[in-house]
Amino acid sequence: MPQNPDSEATSSRATAPKFVLLDRDGVINRRIPDGYVTSWQSFKFLPGVFEALRLLRENEYETLVISNQAAVGMKLMTSRELGFLTRQFEREVENNGGHIRGVFYCTHRKDDDCKCRKPRPGLFLEARRQHHFHFAETFLVGDSDSDGLAATLVGCPFIRILEKDDLSAKARSNPPVATVRSLLEAVHFILAANTAKNRELATQA
Numbered sequence: 001m002p003q004n005p006d007s008e009a010t011s012s013r014a015t016a017p018k019f020v021l022l023d024r025d026g027v028i029n030r031r032i033p034d035g036y037v038t039s040w041q042s043f044k045f046l047p048g049v050f051e052a053l054r055l056l057r058e059n060e061y062e063t064l065v066i067s068n069q070a071a072v073g074m075k076l077m078t079s080r081e082l083g084f085l086t087r088q089f090e091r092e093v094e095n096n097g098g099h100i101r102g103v104f105y106c107t108h109r110k111d112d113d114c115k116c117r118k119p120r121p122g123l124f125l126e127a128r129r130q131h132h133f134h135f136a137e138t139f140l141v142g143d144s145d146s147d148g149l150a151a152t153l154v155g156c157p158f159i160r161i162l163e164k165d166d167l168s169a170k171a172r173s174n175p176p177v178a179t180v181r182s183l184l185e186a187v188h189f190i191l192a193a194n195t196a197k198n199r200e201l202a203t204q205a
Helices: 049-058 079-095 122-131 145-154 167-171 183-204
Strands: 018-022 061-068 102-106 139-142 158-161 178-180
Touching: 018 122, 018 183, 049 061, 049 079, 049 183, 061 122, 079 102, 102 122, 122 145, 139 145, 139 183, 145 158, 158 183, 178 183
Parallel strands: 018 061, 018 139, 061 102, 139 158, 158 178
Antiparallel strands: none
16 A cells, blocks of 8 residues: 555654755755766855754754765765765854754666665655654755655655746746745745744644
8 A cells, every 4th residue: 555654643743853854966065067076175065055054953953965976876986985075064064053964865876776866755765764754844955856856756845946047947847835046045935934834823722
């Protein structure tokens, strides 16, 4: 029988920590067109990222990164090099007031036909298994069609980052709940949505 991604018991929902899921390239750091970020030297944080991650931490959100990193499977970098790069960017985030709770990578090539490469839900299911969040209450912020499809498959509300106006992206299948220019704008949207939700719950109490 098909499984509902949010079929767990809901009794602990009120006290569960809040989570946000982030793609990496194009959301946290600059994407290399038709290429891969294979070294710390080529990893460039996007404007506003440190403030965005600090705001999430200050507002008691846990941040998870879920990203395809096929450069390892293509032997453009090693798993050890990817690990080093990840520790470096996590340290920079910490030094600027933010925190990354966990990072989940698929390092397979597209033609490996694995279960973890987005838009397939493998990484999302593993992240939920480890951290016990609820997809329907957890925003995914990404910049690609595969992020949008993944969000639809697991039931996450999706916020899409567009570097410039792209009406065609807004009209595609798997439409986002919001389109923004940066992670910082996405975080402001998430915080505003949470405030509105809490206000609505207060009126129902």
